[in-house]
Amino acid sequence: MPIHDKPTKSIRDRIGASLSDYLFADAKLKLLALLVVLVIWFSVAGQTRQAAPITIQNVAVTLDSLPPQFAVTSTDPTEVSVTVQGPEDQLRELRIAVATRSSDMVAHADLANLTEGVQLARLTVRGLPPGVTLRKIEPDSVRVTLDPIRTKLVPVEPRFAGTLPEGYKLTAAVTEPQSVTLSGPQSILDTIDKLTTTTVSLNNRTSSFEEPVDVDITGTDVLVRDRLVLRVQIAEDQGTRKFVVPVTPDAGDTMAGTTTFEPATVTVTLKGSMPALLRISESDIVAAMPSSPNANRTTVTPLITVSGPWAPRVEVESVSPASVRVRR
Secondary structure (H helix, E strand, O other): OHHHHHHHHHHHHHHHHHHHHHHHOOHHHHHHHHHHHHHHHHHHHHHHOEOOOEEEEEEEEEEEOOOOOEEEEEEEOOEEEEEEEOEHHHHHHHHHHHHOOOOOOEEEEEOOOOOOEEEEEEEEEEOOOOOOEEEEEEOOEEEEEEEEEEEEEEEEEEEEEOOOOOOEEEEEEEEEOOEEEEEEEHHHHOOOOOEEEEEEEOOOOOOOEEEEEOEOOOOOOOEEOOOEEEEEEEEEOEEEEEEEEEEEOOOOOOOHHHOEEEOOEEEEEEEEEHHHHHHOOHHHEEEEOOOOOOOOOOEEOOEEEEOOOOHHHEEEEEEEOOOEEEEO
């Protein structure tokens, strides 16, 4: 018997040693592989595990398929609360997307089958991540007012700011065309009887001009079908201005050095273009004793001359006094 038992024990020992070598050789690598398998398993389990429903506030309401003959003039509410359910990781990502405003989720209403007036449209939700399902929308419908689109012809008035330079006046200002065709909701058009242009400055304007303008109608959902040009006519104002001018002897008077006049000055009134009158000064006006063969005259009528670039645009209206006494 001992002869047969010895080989049997040897085989058992060899099997045990091989198993021991397999189990404990590269133990660290086997442990790492086990950890990787556990991580993958828990990750998959987390993706499939359903979390408790969550409610997302302030989800925007969007309106689609509006019939072309209508305009929406009111929407209530503009935001709703949405309750959803799904895997934990998907809900977590949805929360982050909503907080960072990168989510595509919106509450949507289709208006295709609605008619004029106040209507209710059912809401659905778009943009939910895969695996996330809708539980509830509060409120579940949106109240909209559909207003028919109409057209209306409305007169336009120019709007100005600033003032023209002194000496100029505004003689005419009209738009071309003088009325514009508006297109928009009837309830809004019913409140519009006239419009004004955008503001045009008159500062430093000294001649007539024209320029494109817009109609001031922003924020009303109304379209203007016409393009406008404003034509403005500016003219020089006409008026008078008085100047006190010294009387001077004629240049050819041989006794000019001993000649005096009473009074020594006269008041000259000029009339004509106001821009010219405003630029003329006393130094541009001469009141001279006219040359005459009768050197012994005791009264003379001064000869008034105006010089300078603005002289052709004015004329003498009067001189006071009309004559002066001469003393030699």
